[in-house]
Amino acid sequence: xxxxxxxxxxxxxxxxxxxxxxxxxxxxxxxxxxxxxxxxxxxxxxxxxxxxxxxxxxxxxxxxxxxxxxxxxxxxxxxxxxxxxxxxxxxxxxxxxxxxxxxxxxxxxxxxxxxxxxxxx
Ligand SMILES: [Mg+2]
Numbered sequence: 001x002x003x004x005x006x007x008x009x010x011x012x013x014x015x016x017x018x019x020x021x022x023x024x025x026x027x028x029x030x031x032x033x034x035x036x037x038x039x040x041x042x043x044x045x046x047x048x049x050x051x052x053x054x055x056x057x058x059x060x061x062x063x064x065x066x067x068x069x070x071x072x073x074x075x076x077x078x079x080x081x082x083x084x085x086x087x088x089x090x091x092x093x094x095x096x097x098x099x100x101x102x103x104x105x106x107x108x109x110x111x112x113x114x115x116x117x118x119x120x121x
Pocket of ligand 1: 008009010052053054055
């Protein structure tokens with residue numbers, strides 16, 4: 001089974017994402033900010049990271065930059081979660097190494113198609 005790390009400071013978003021991902025047969029882990037997510041990745045690198053932008057302590061962008069600088073055998077796919085008004089952020093995230101993005105709020109069908117695009121589902 002594939003693993004997905006859900007990184008979001010919203011407990012509600014994490015819960016919704018976990019539920020959807022589990023119906024898609026992912027093993028799900030959660031982190032509430034970028035720093036916690038880096039710790040999780042140190043222990044076990046997931047196949048996919050579902051990444052929020054705005055989080056306290058360490059945001060999505062800093063997490064992504066740090067992750068992509070790591071010299072590791074296989075980098076996870078990163079799907080960036082954002083809101084509709086964030087086109088500049090989306091561009092910046094893709095340039096920083098995100099593989100795809102998904103608009104919040106997302107449903108099962110949307111998330112499944114994004115995971116397919118990055119080759120994770
Ligand atoms: Mg947030």
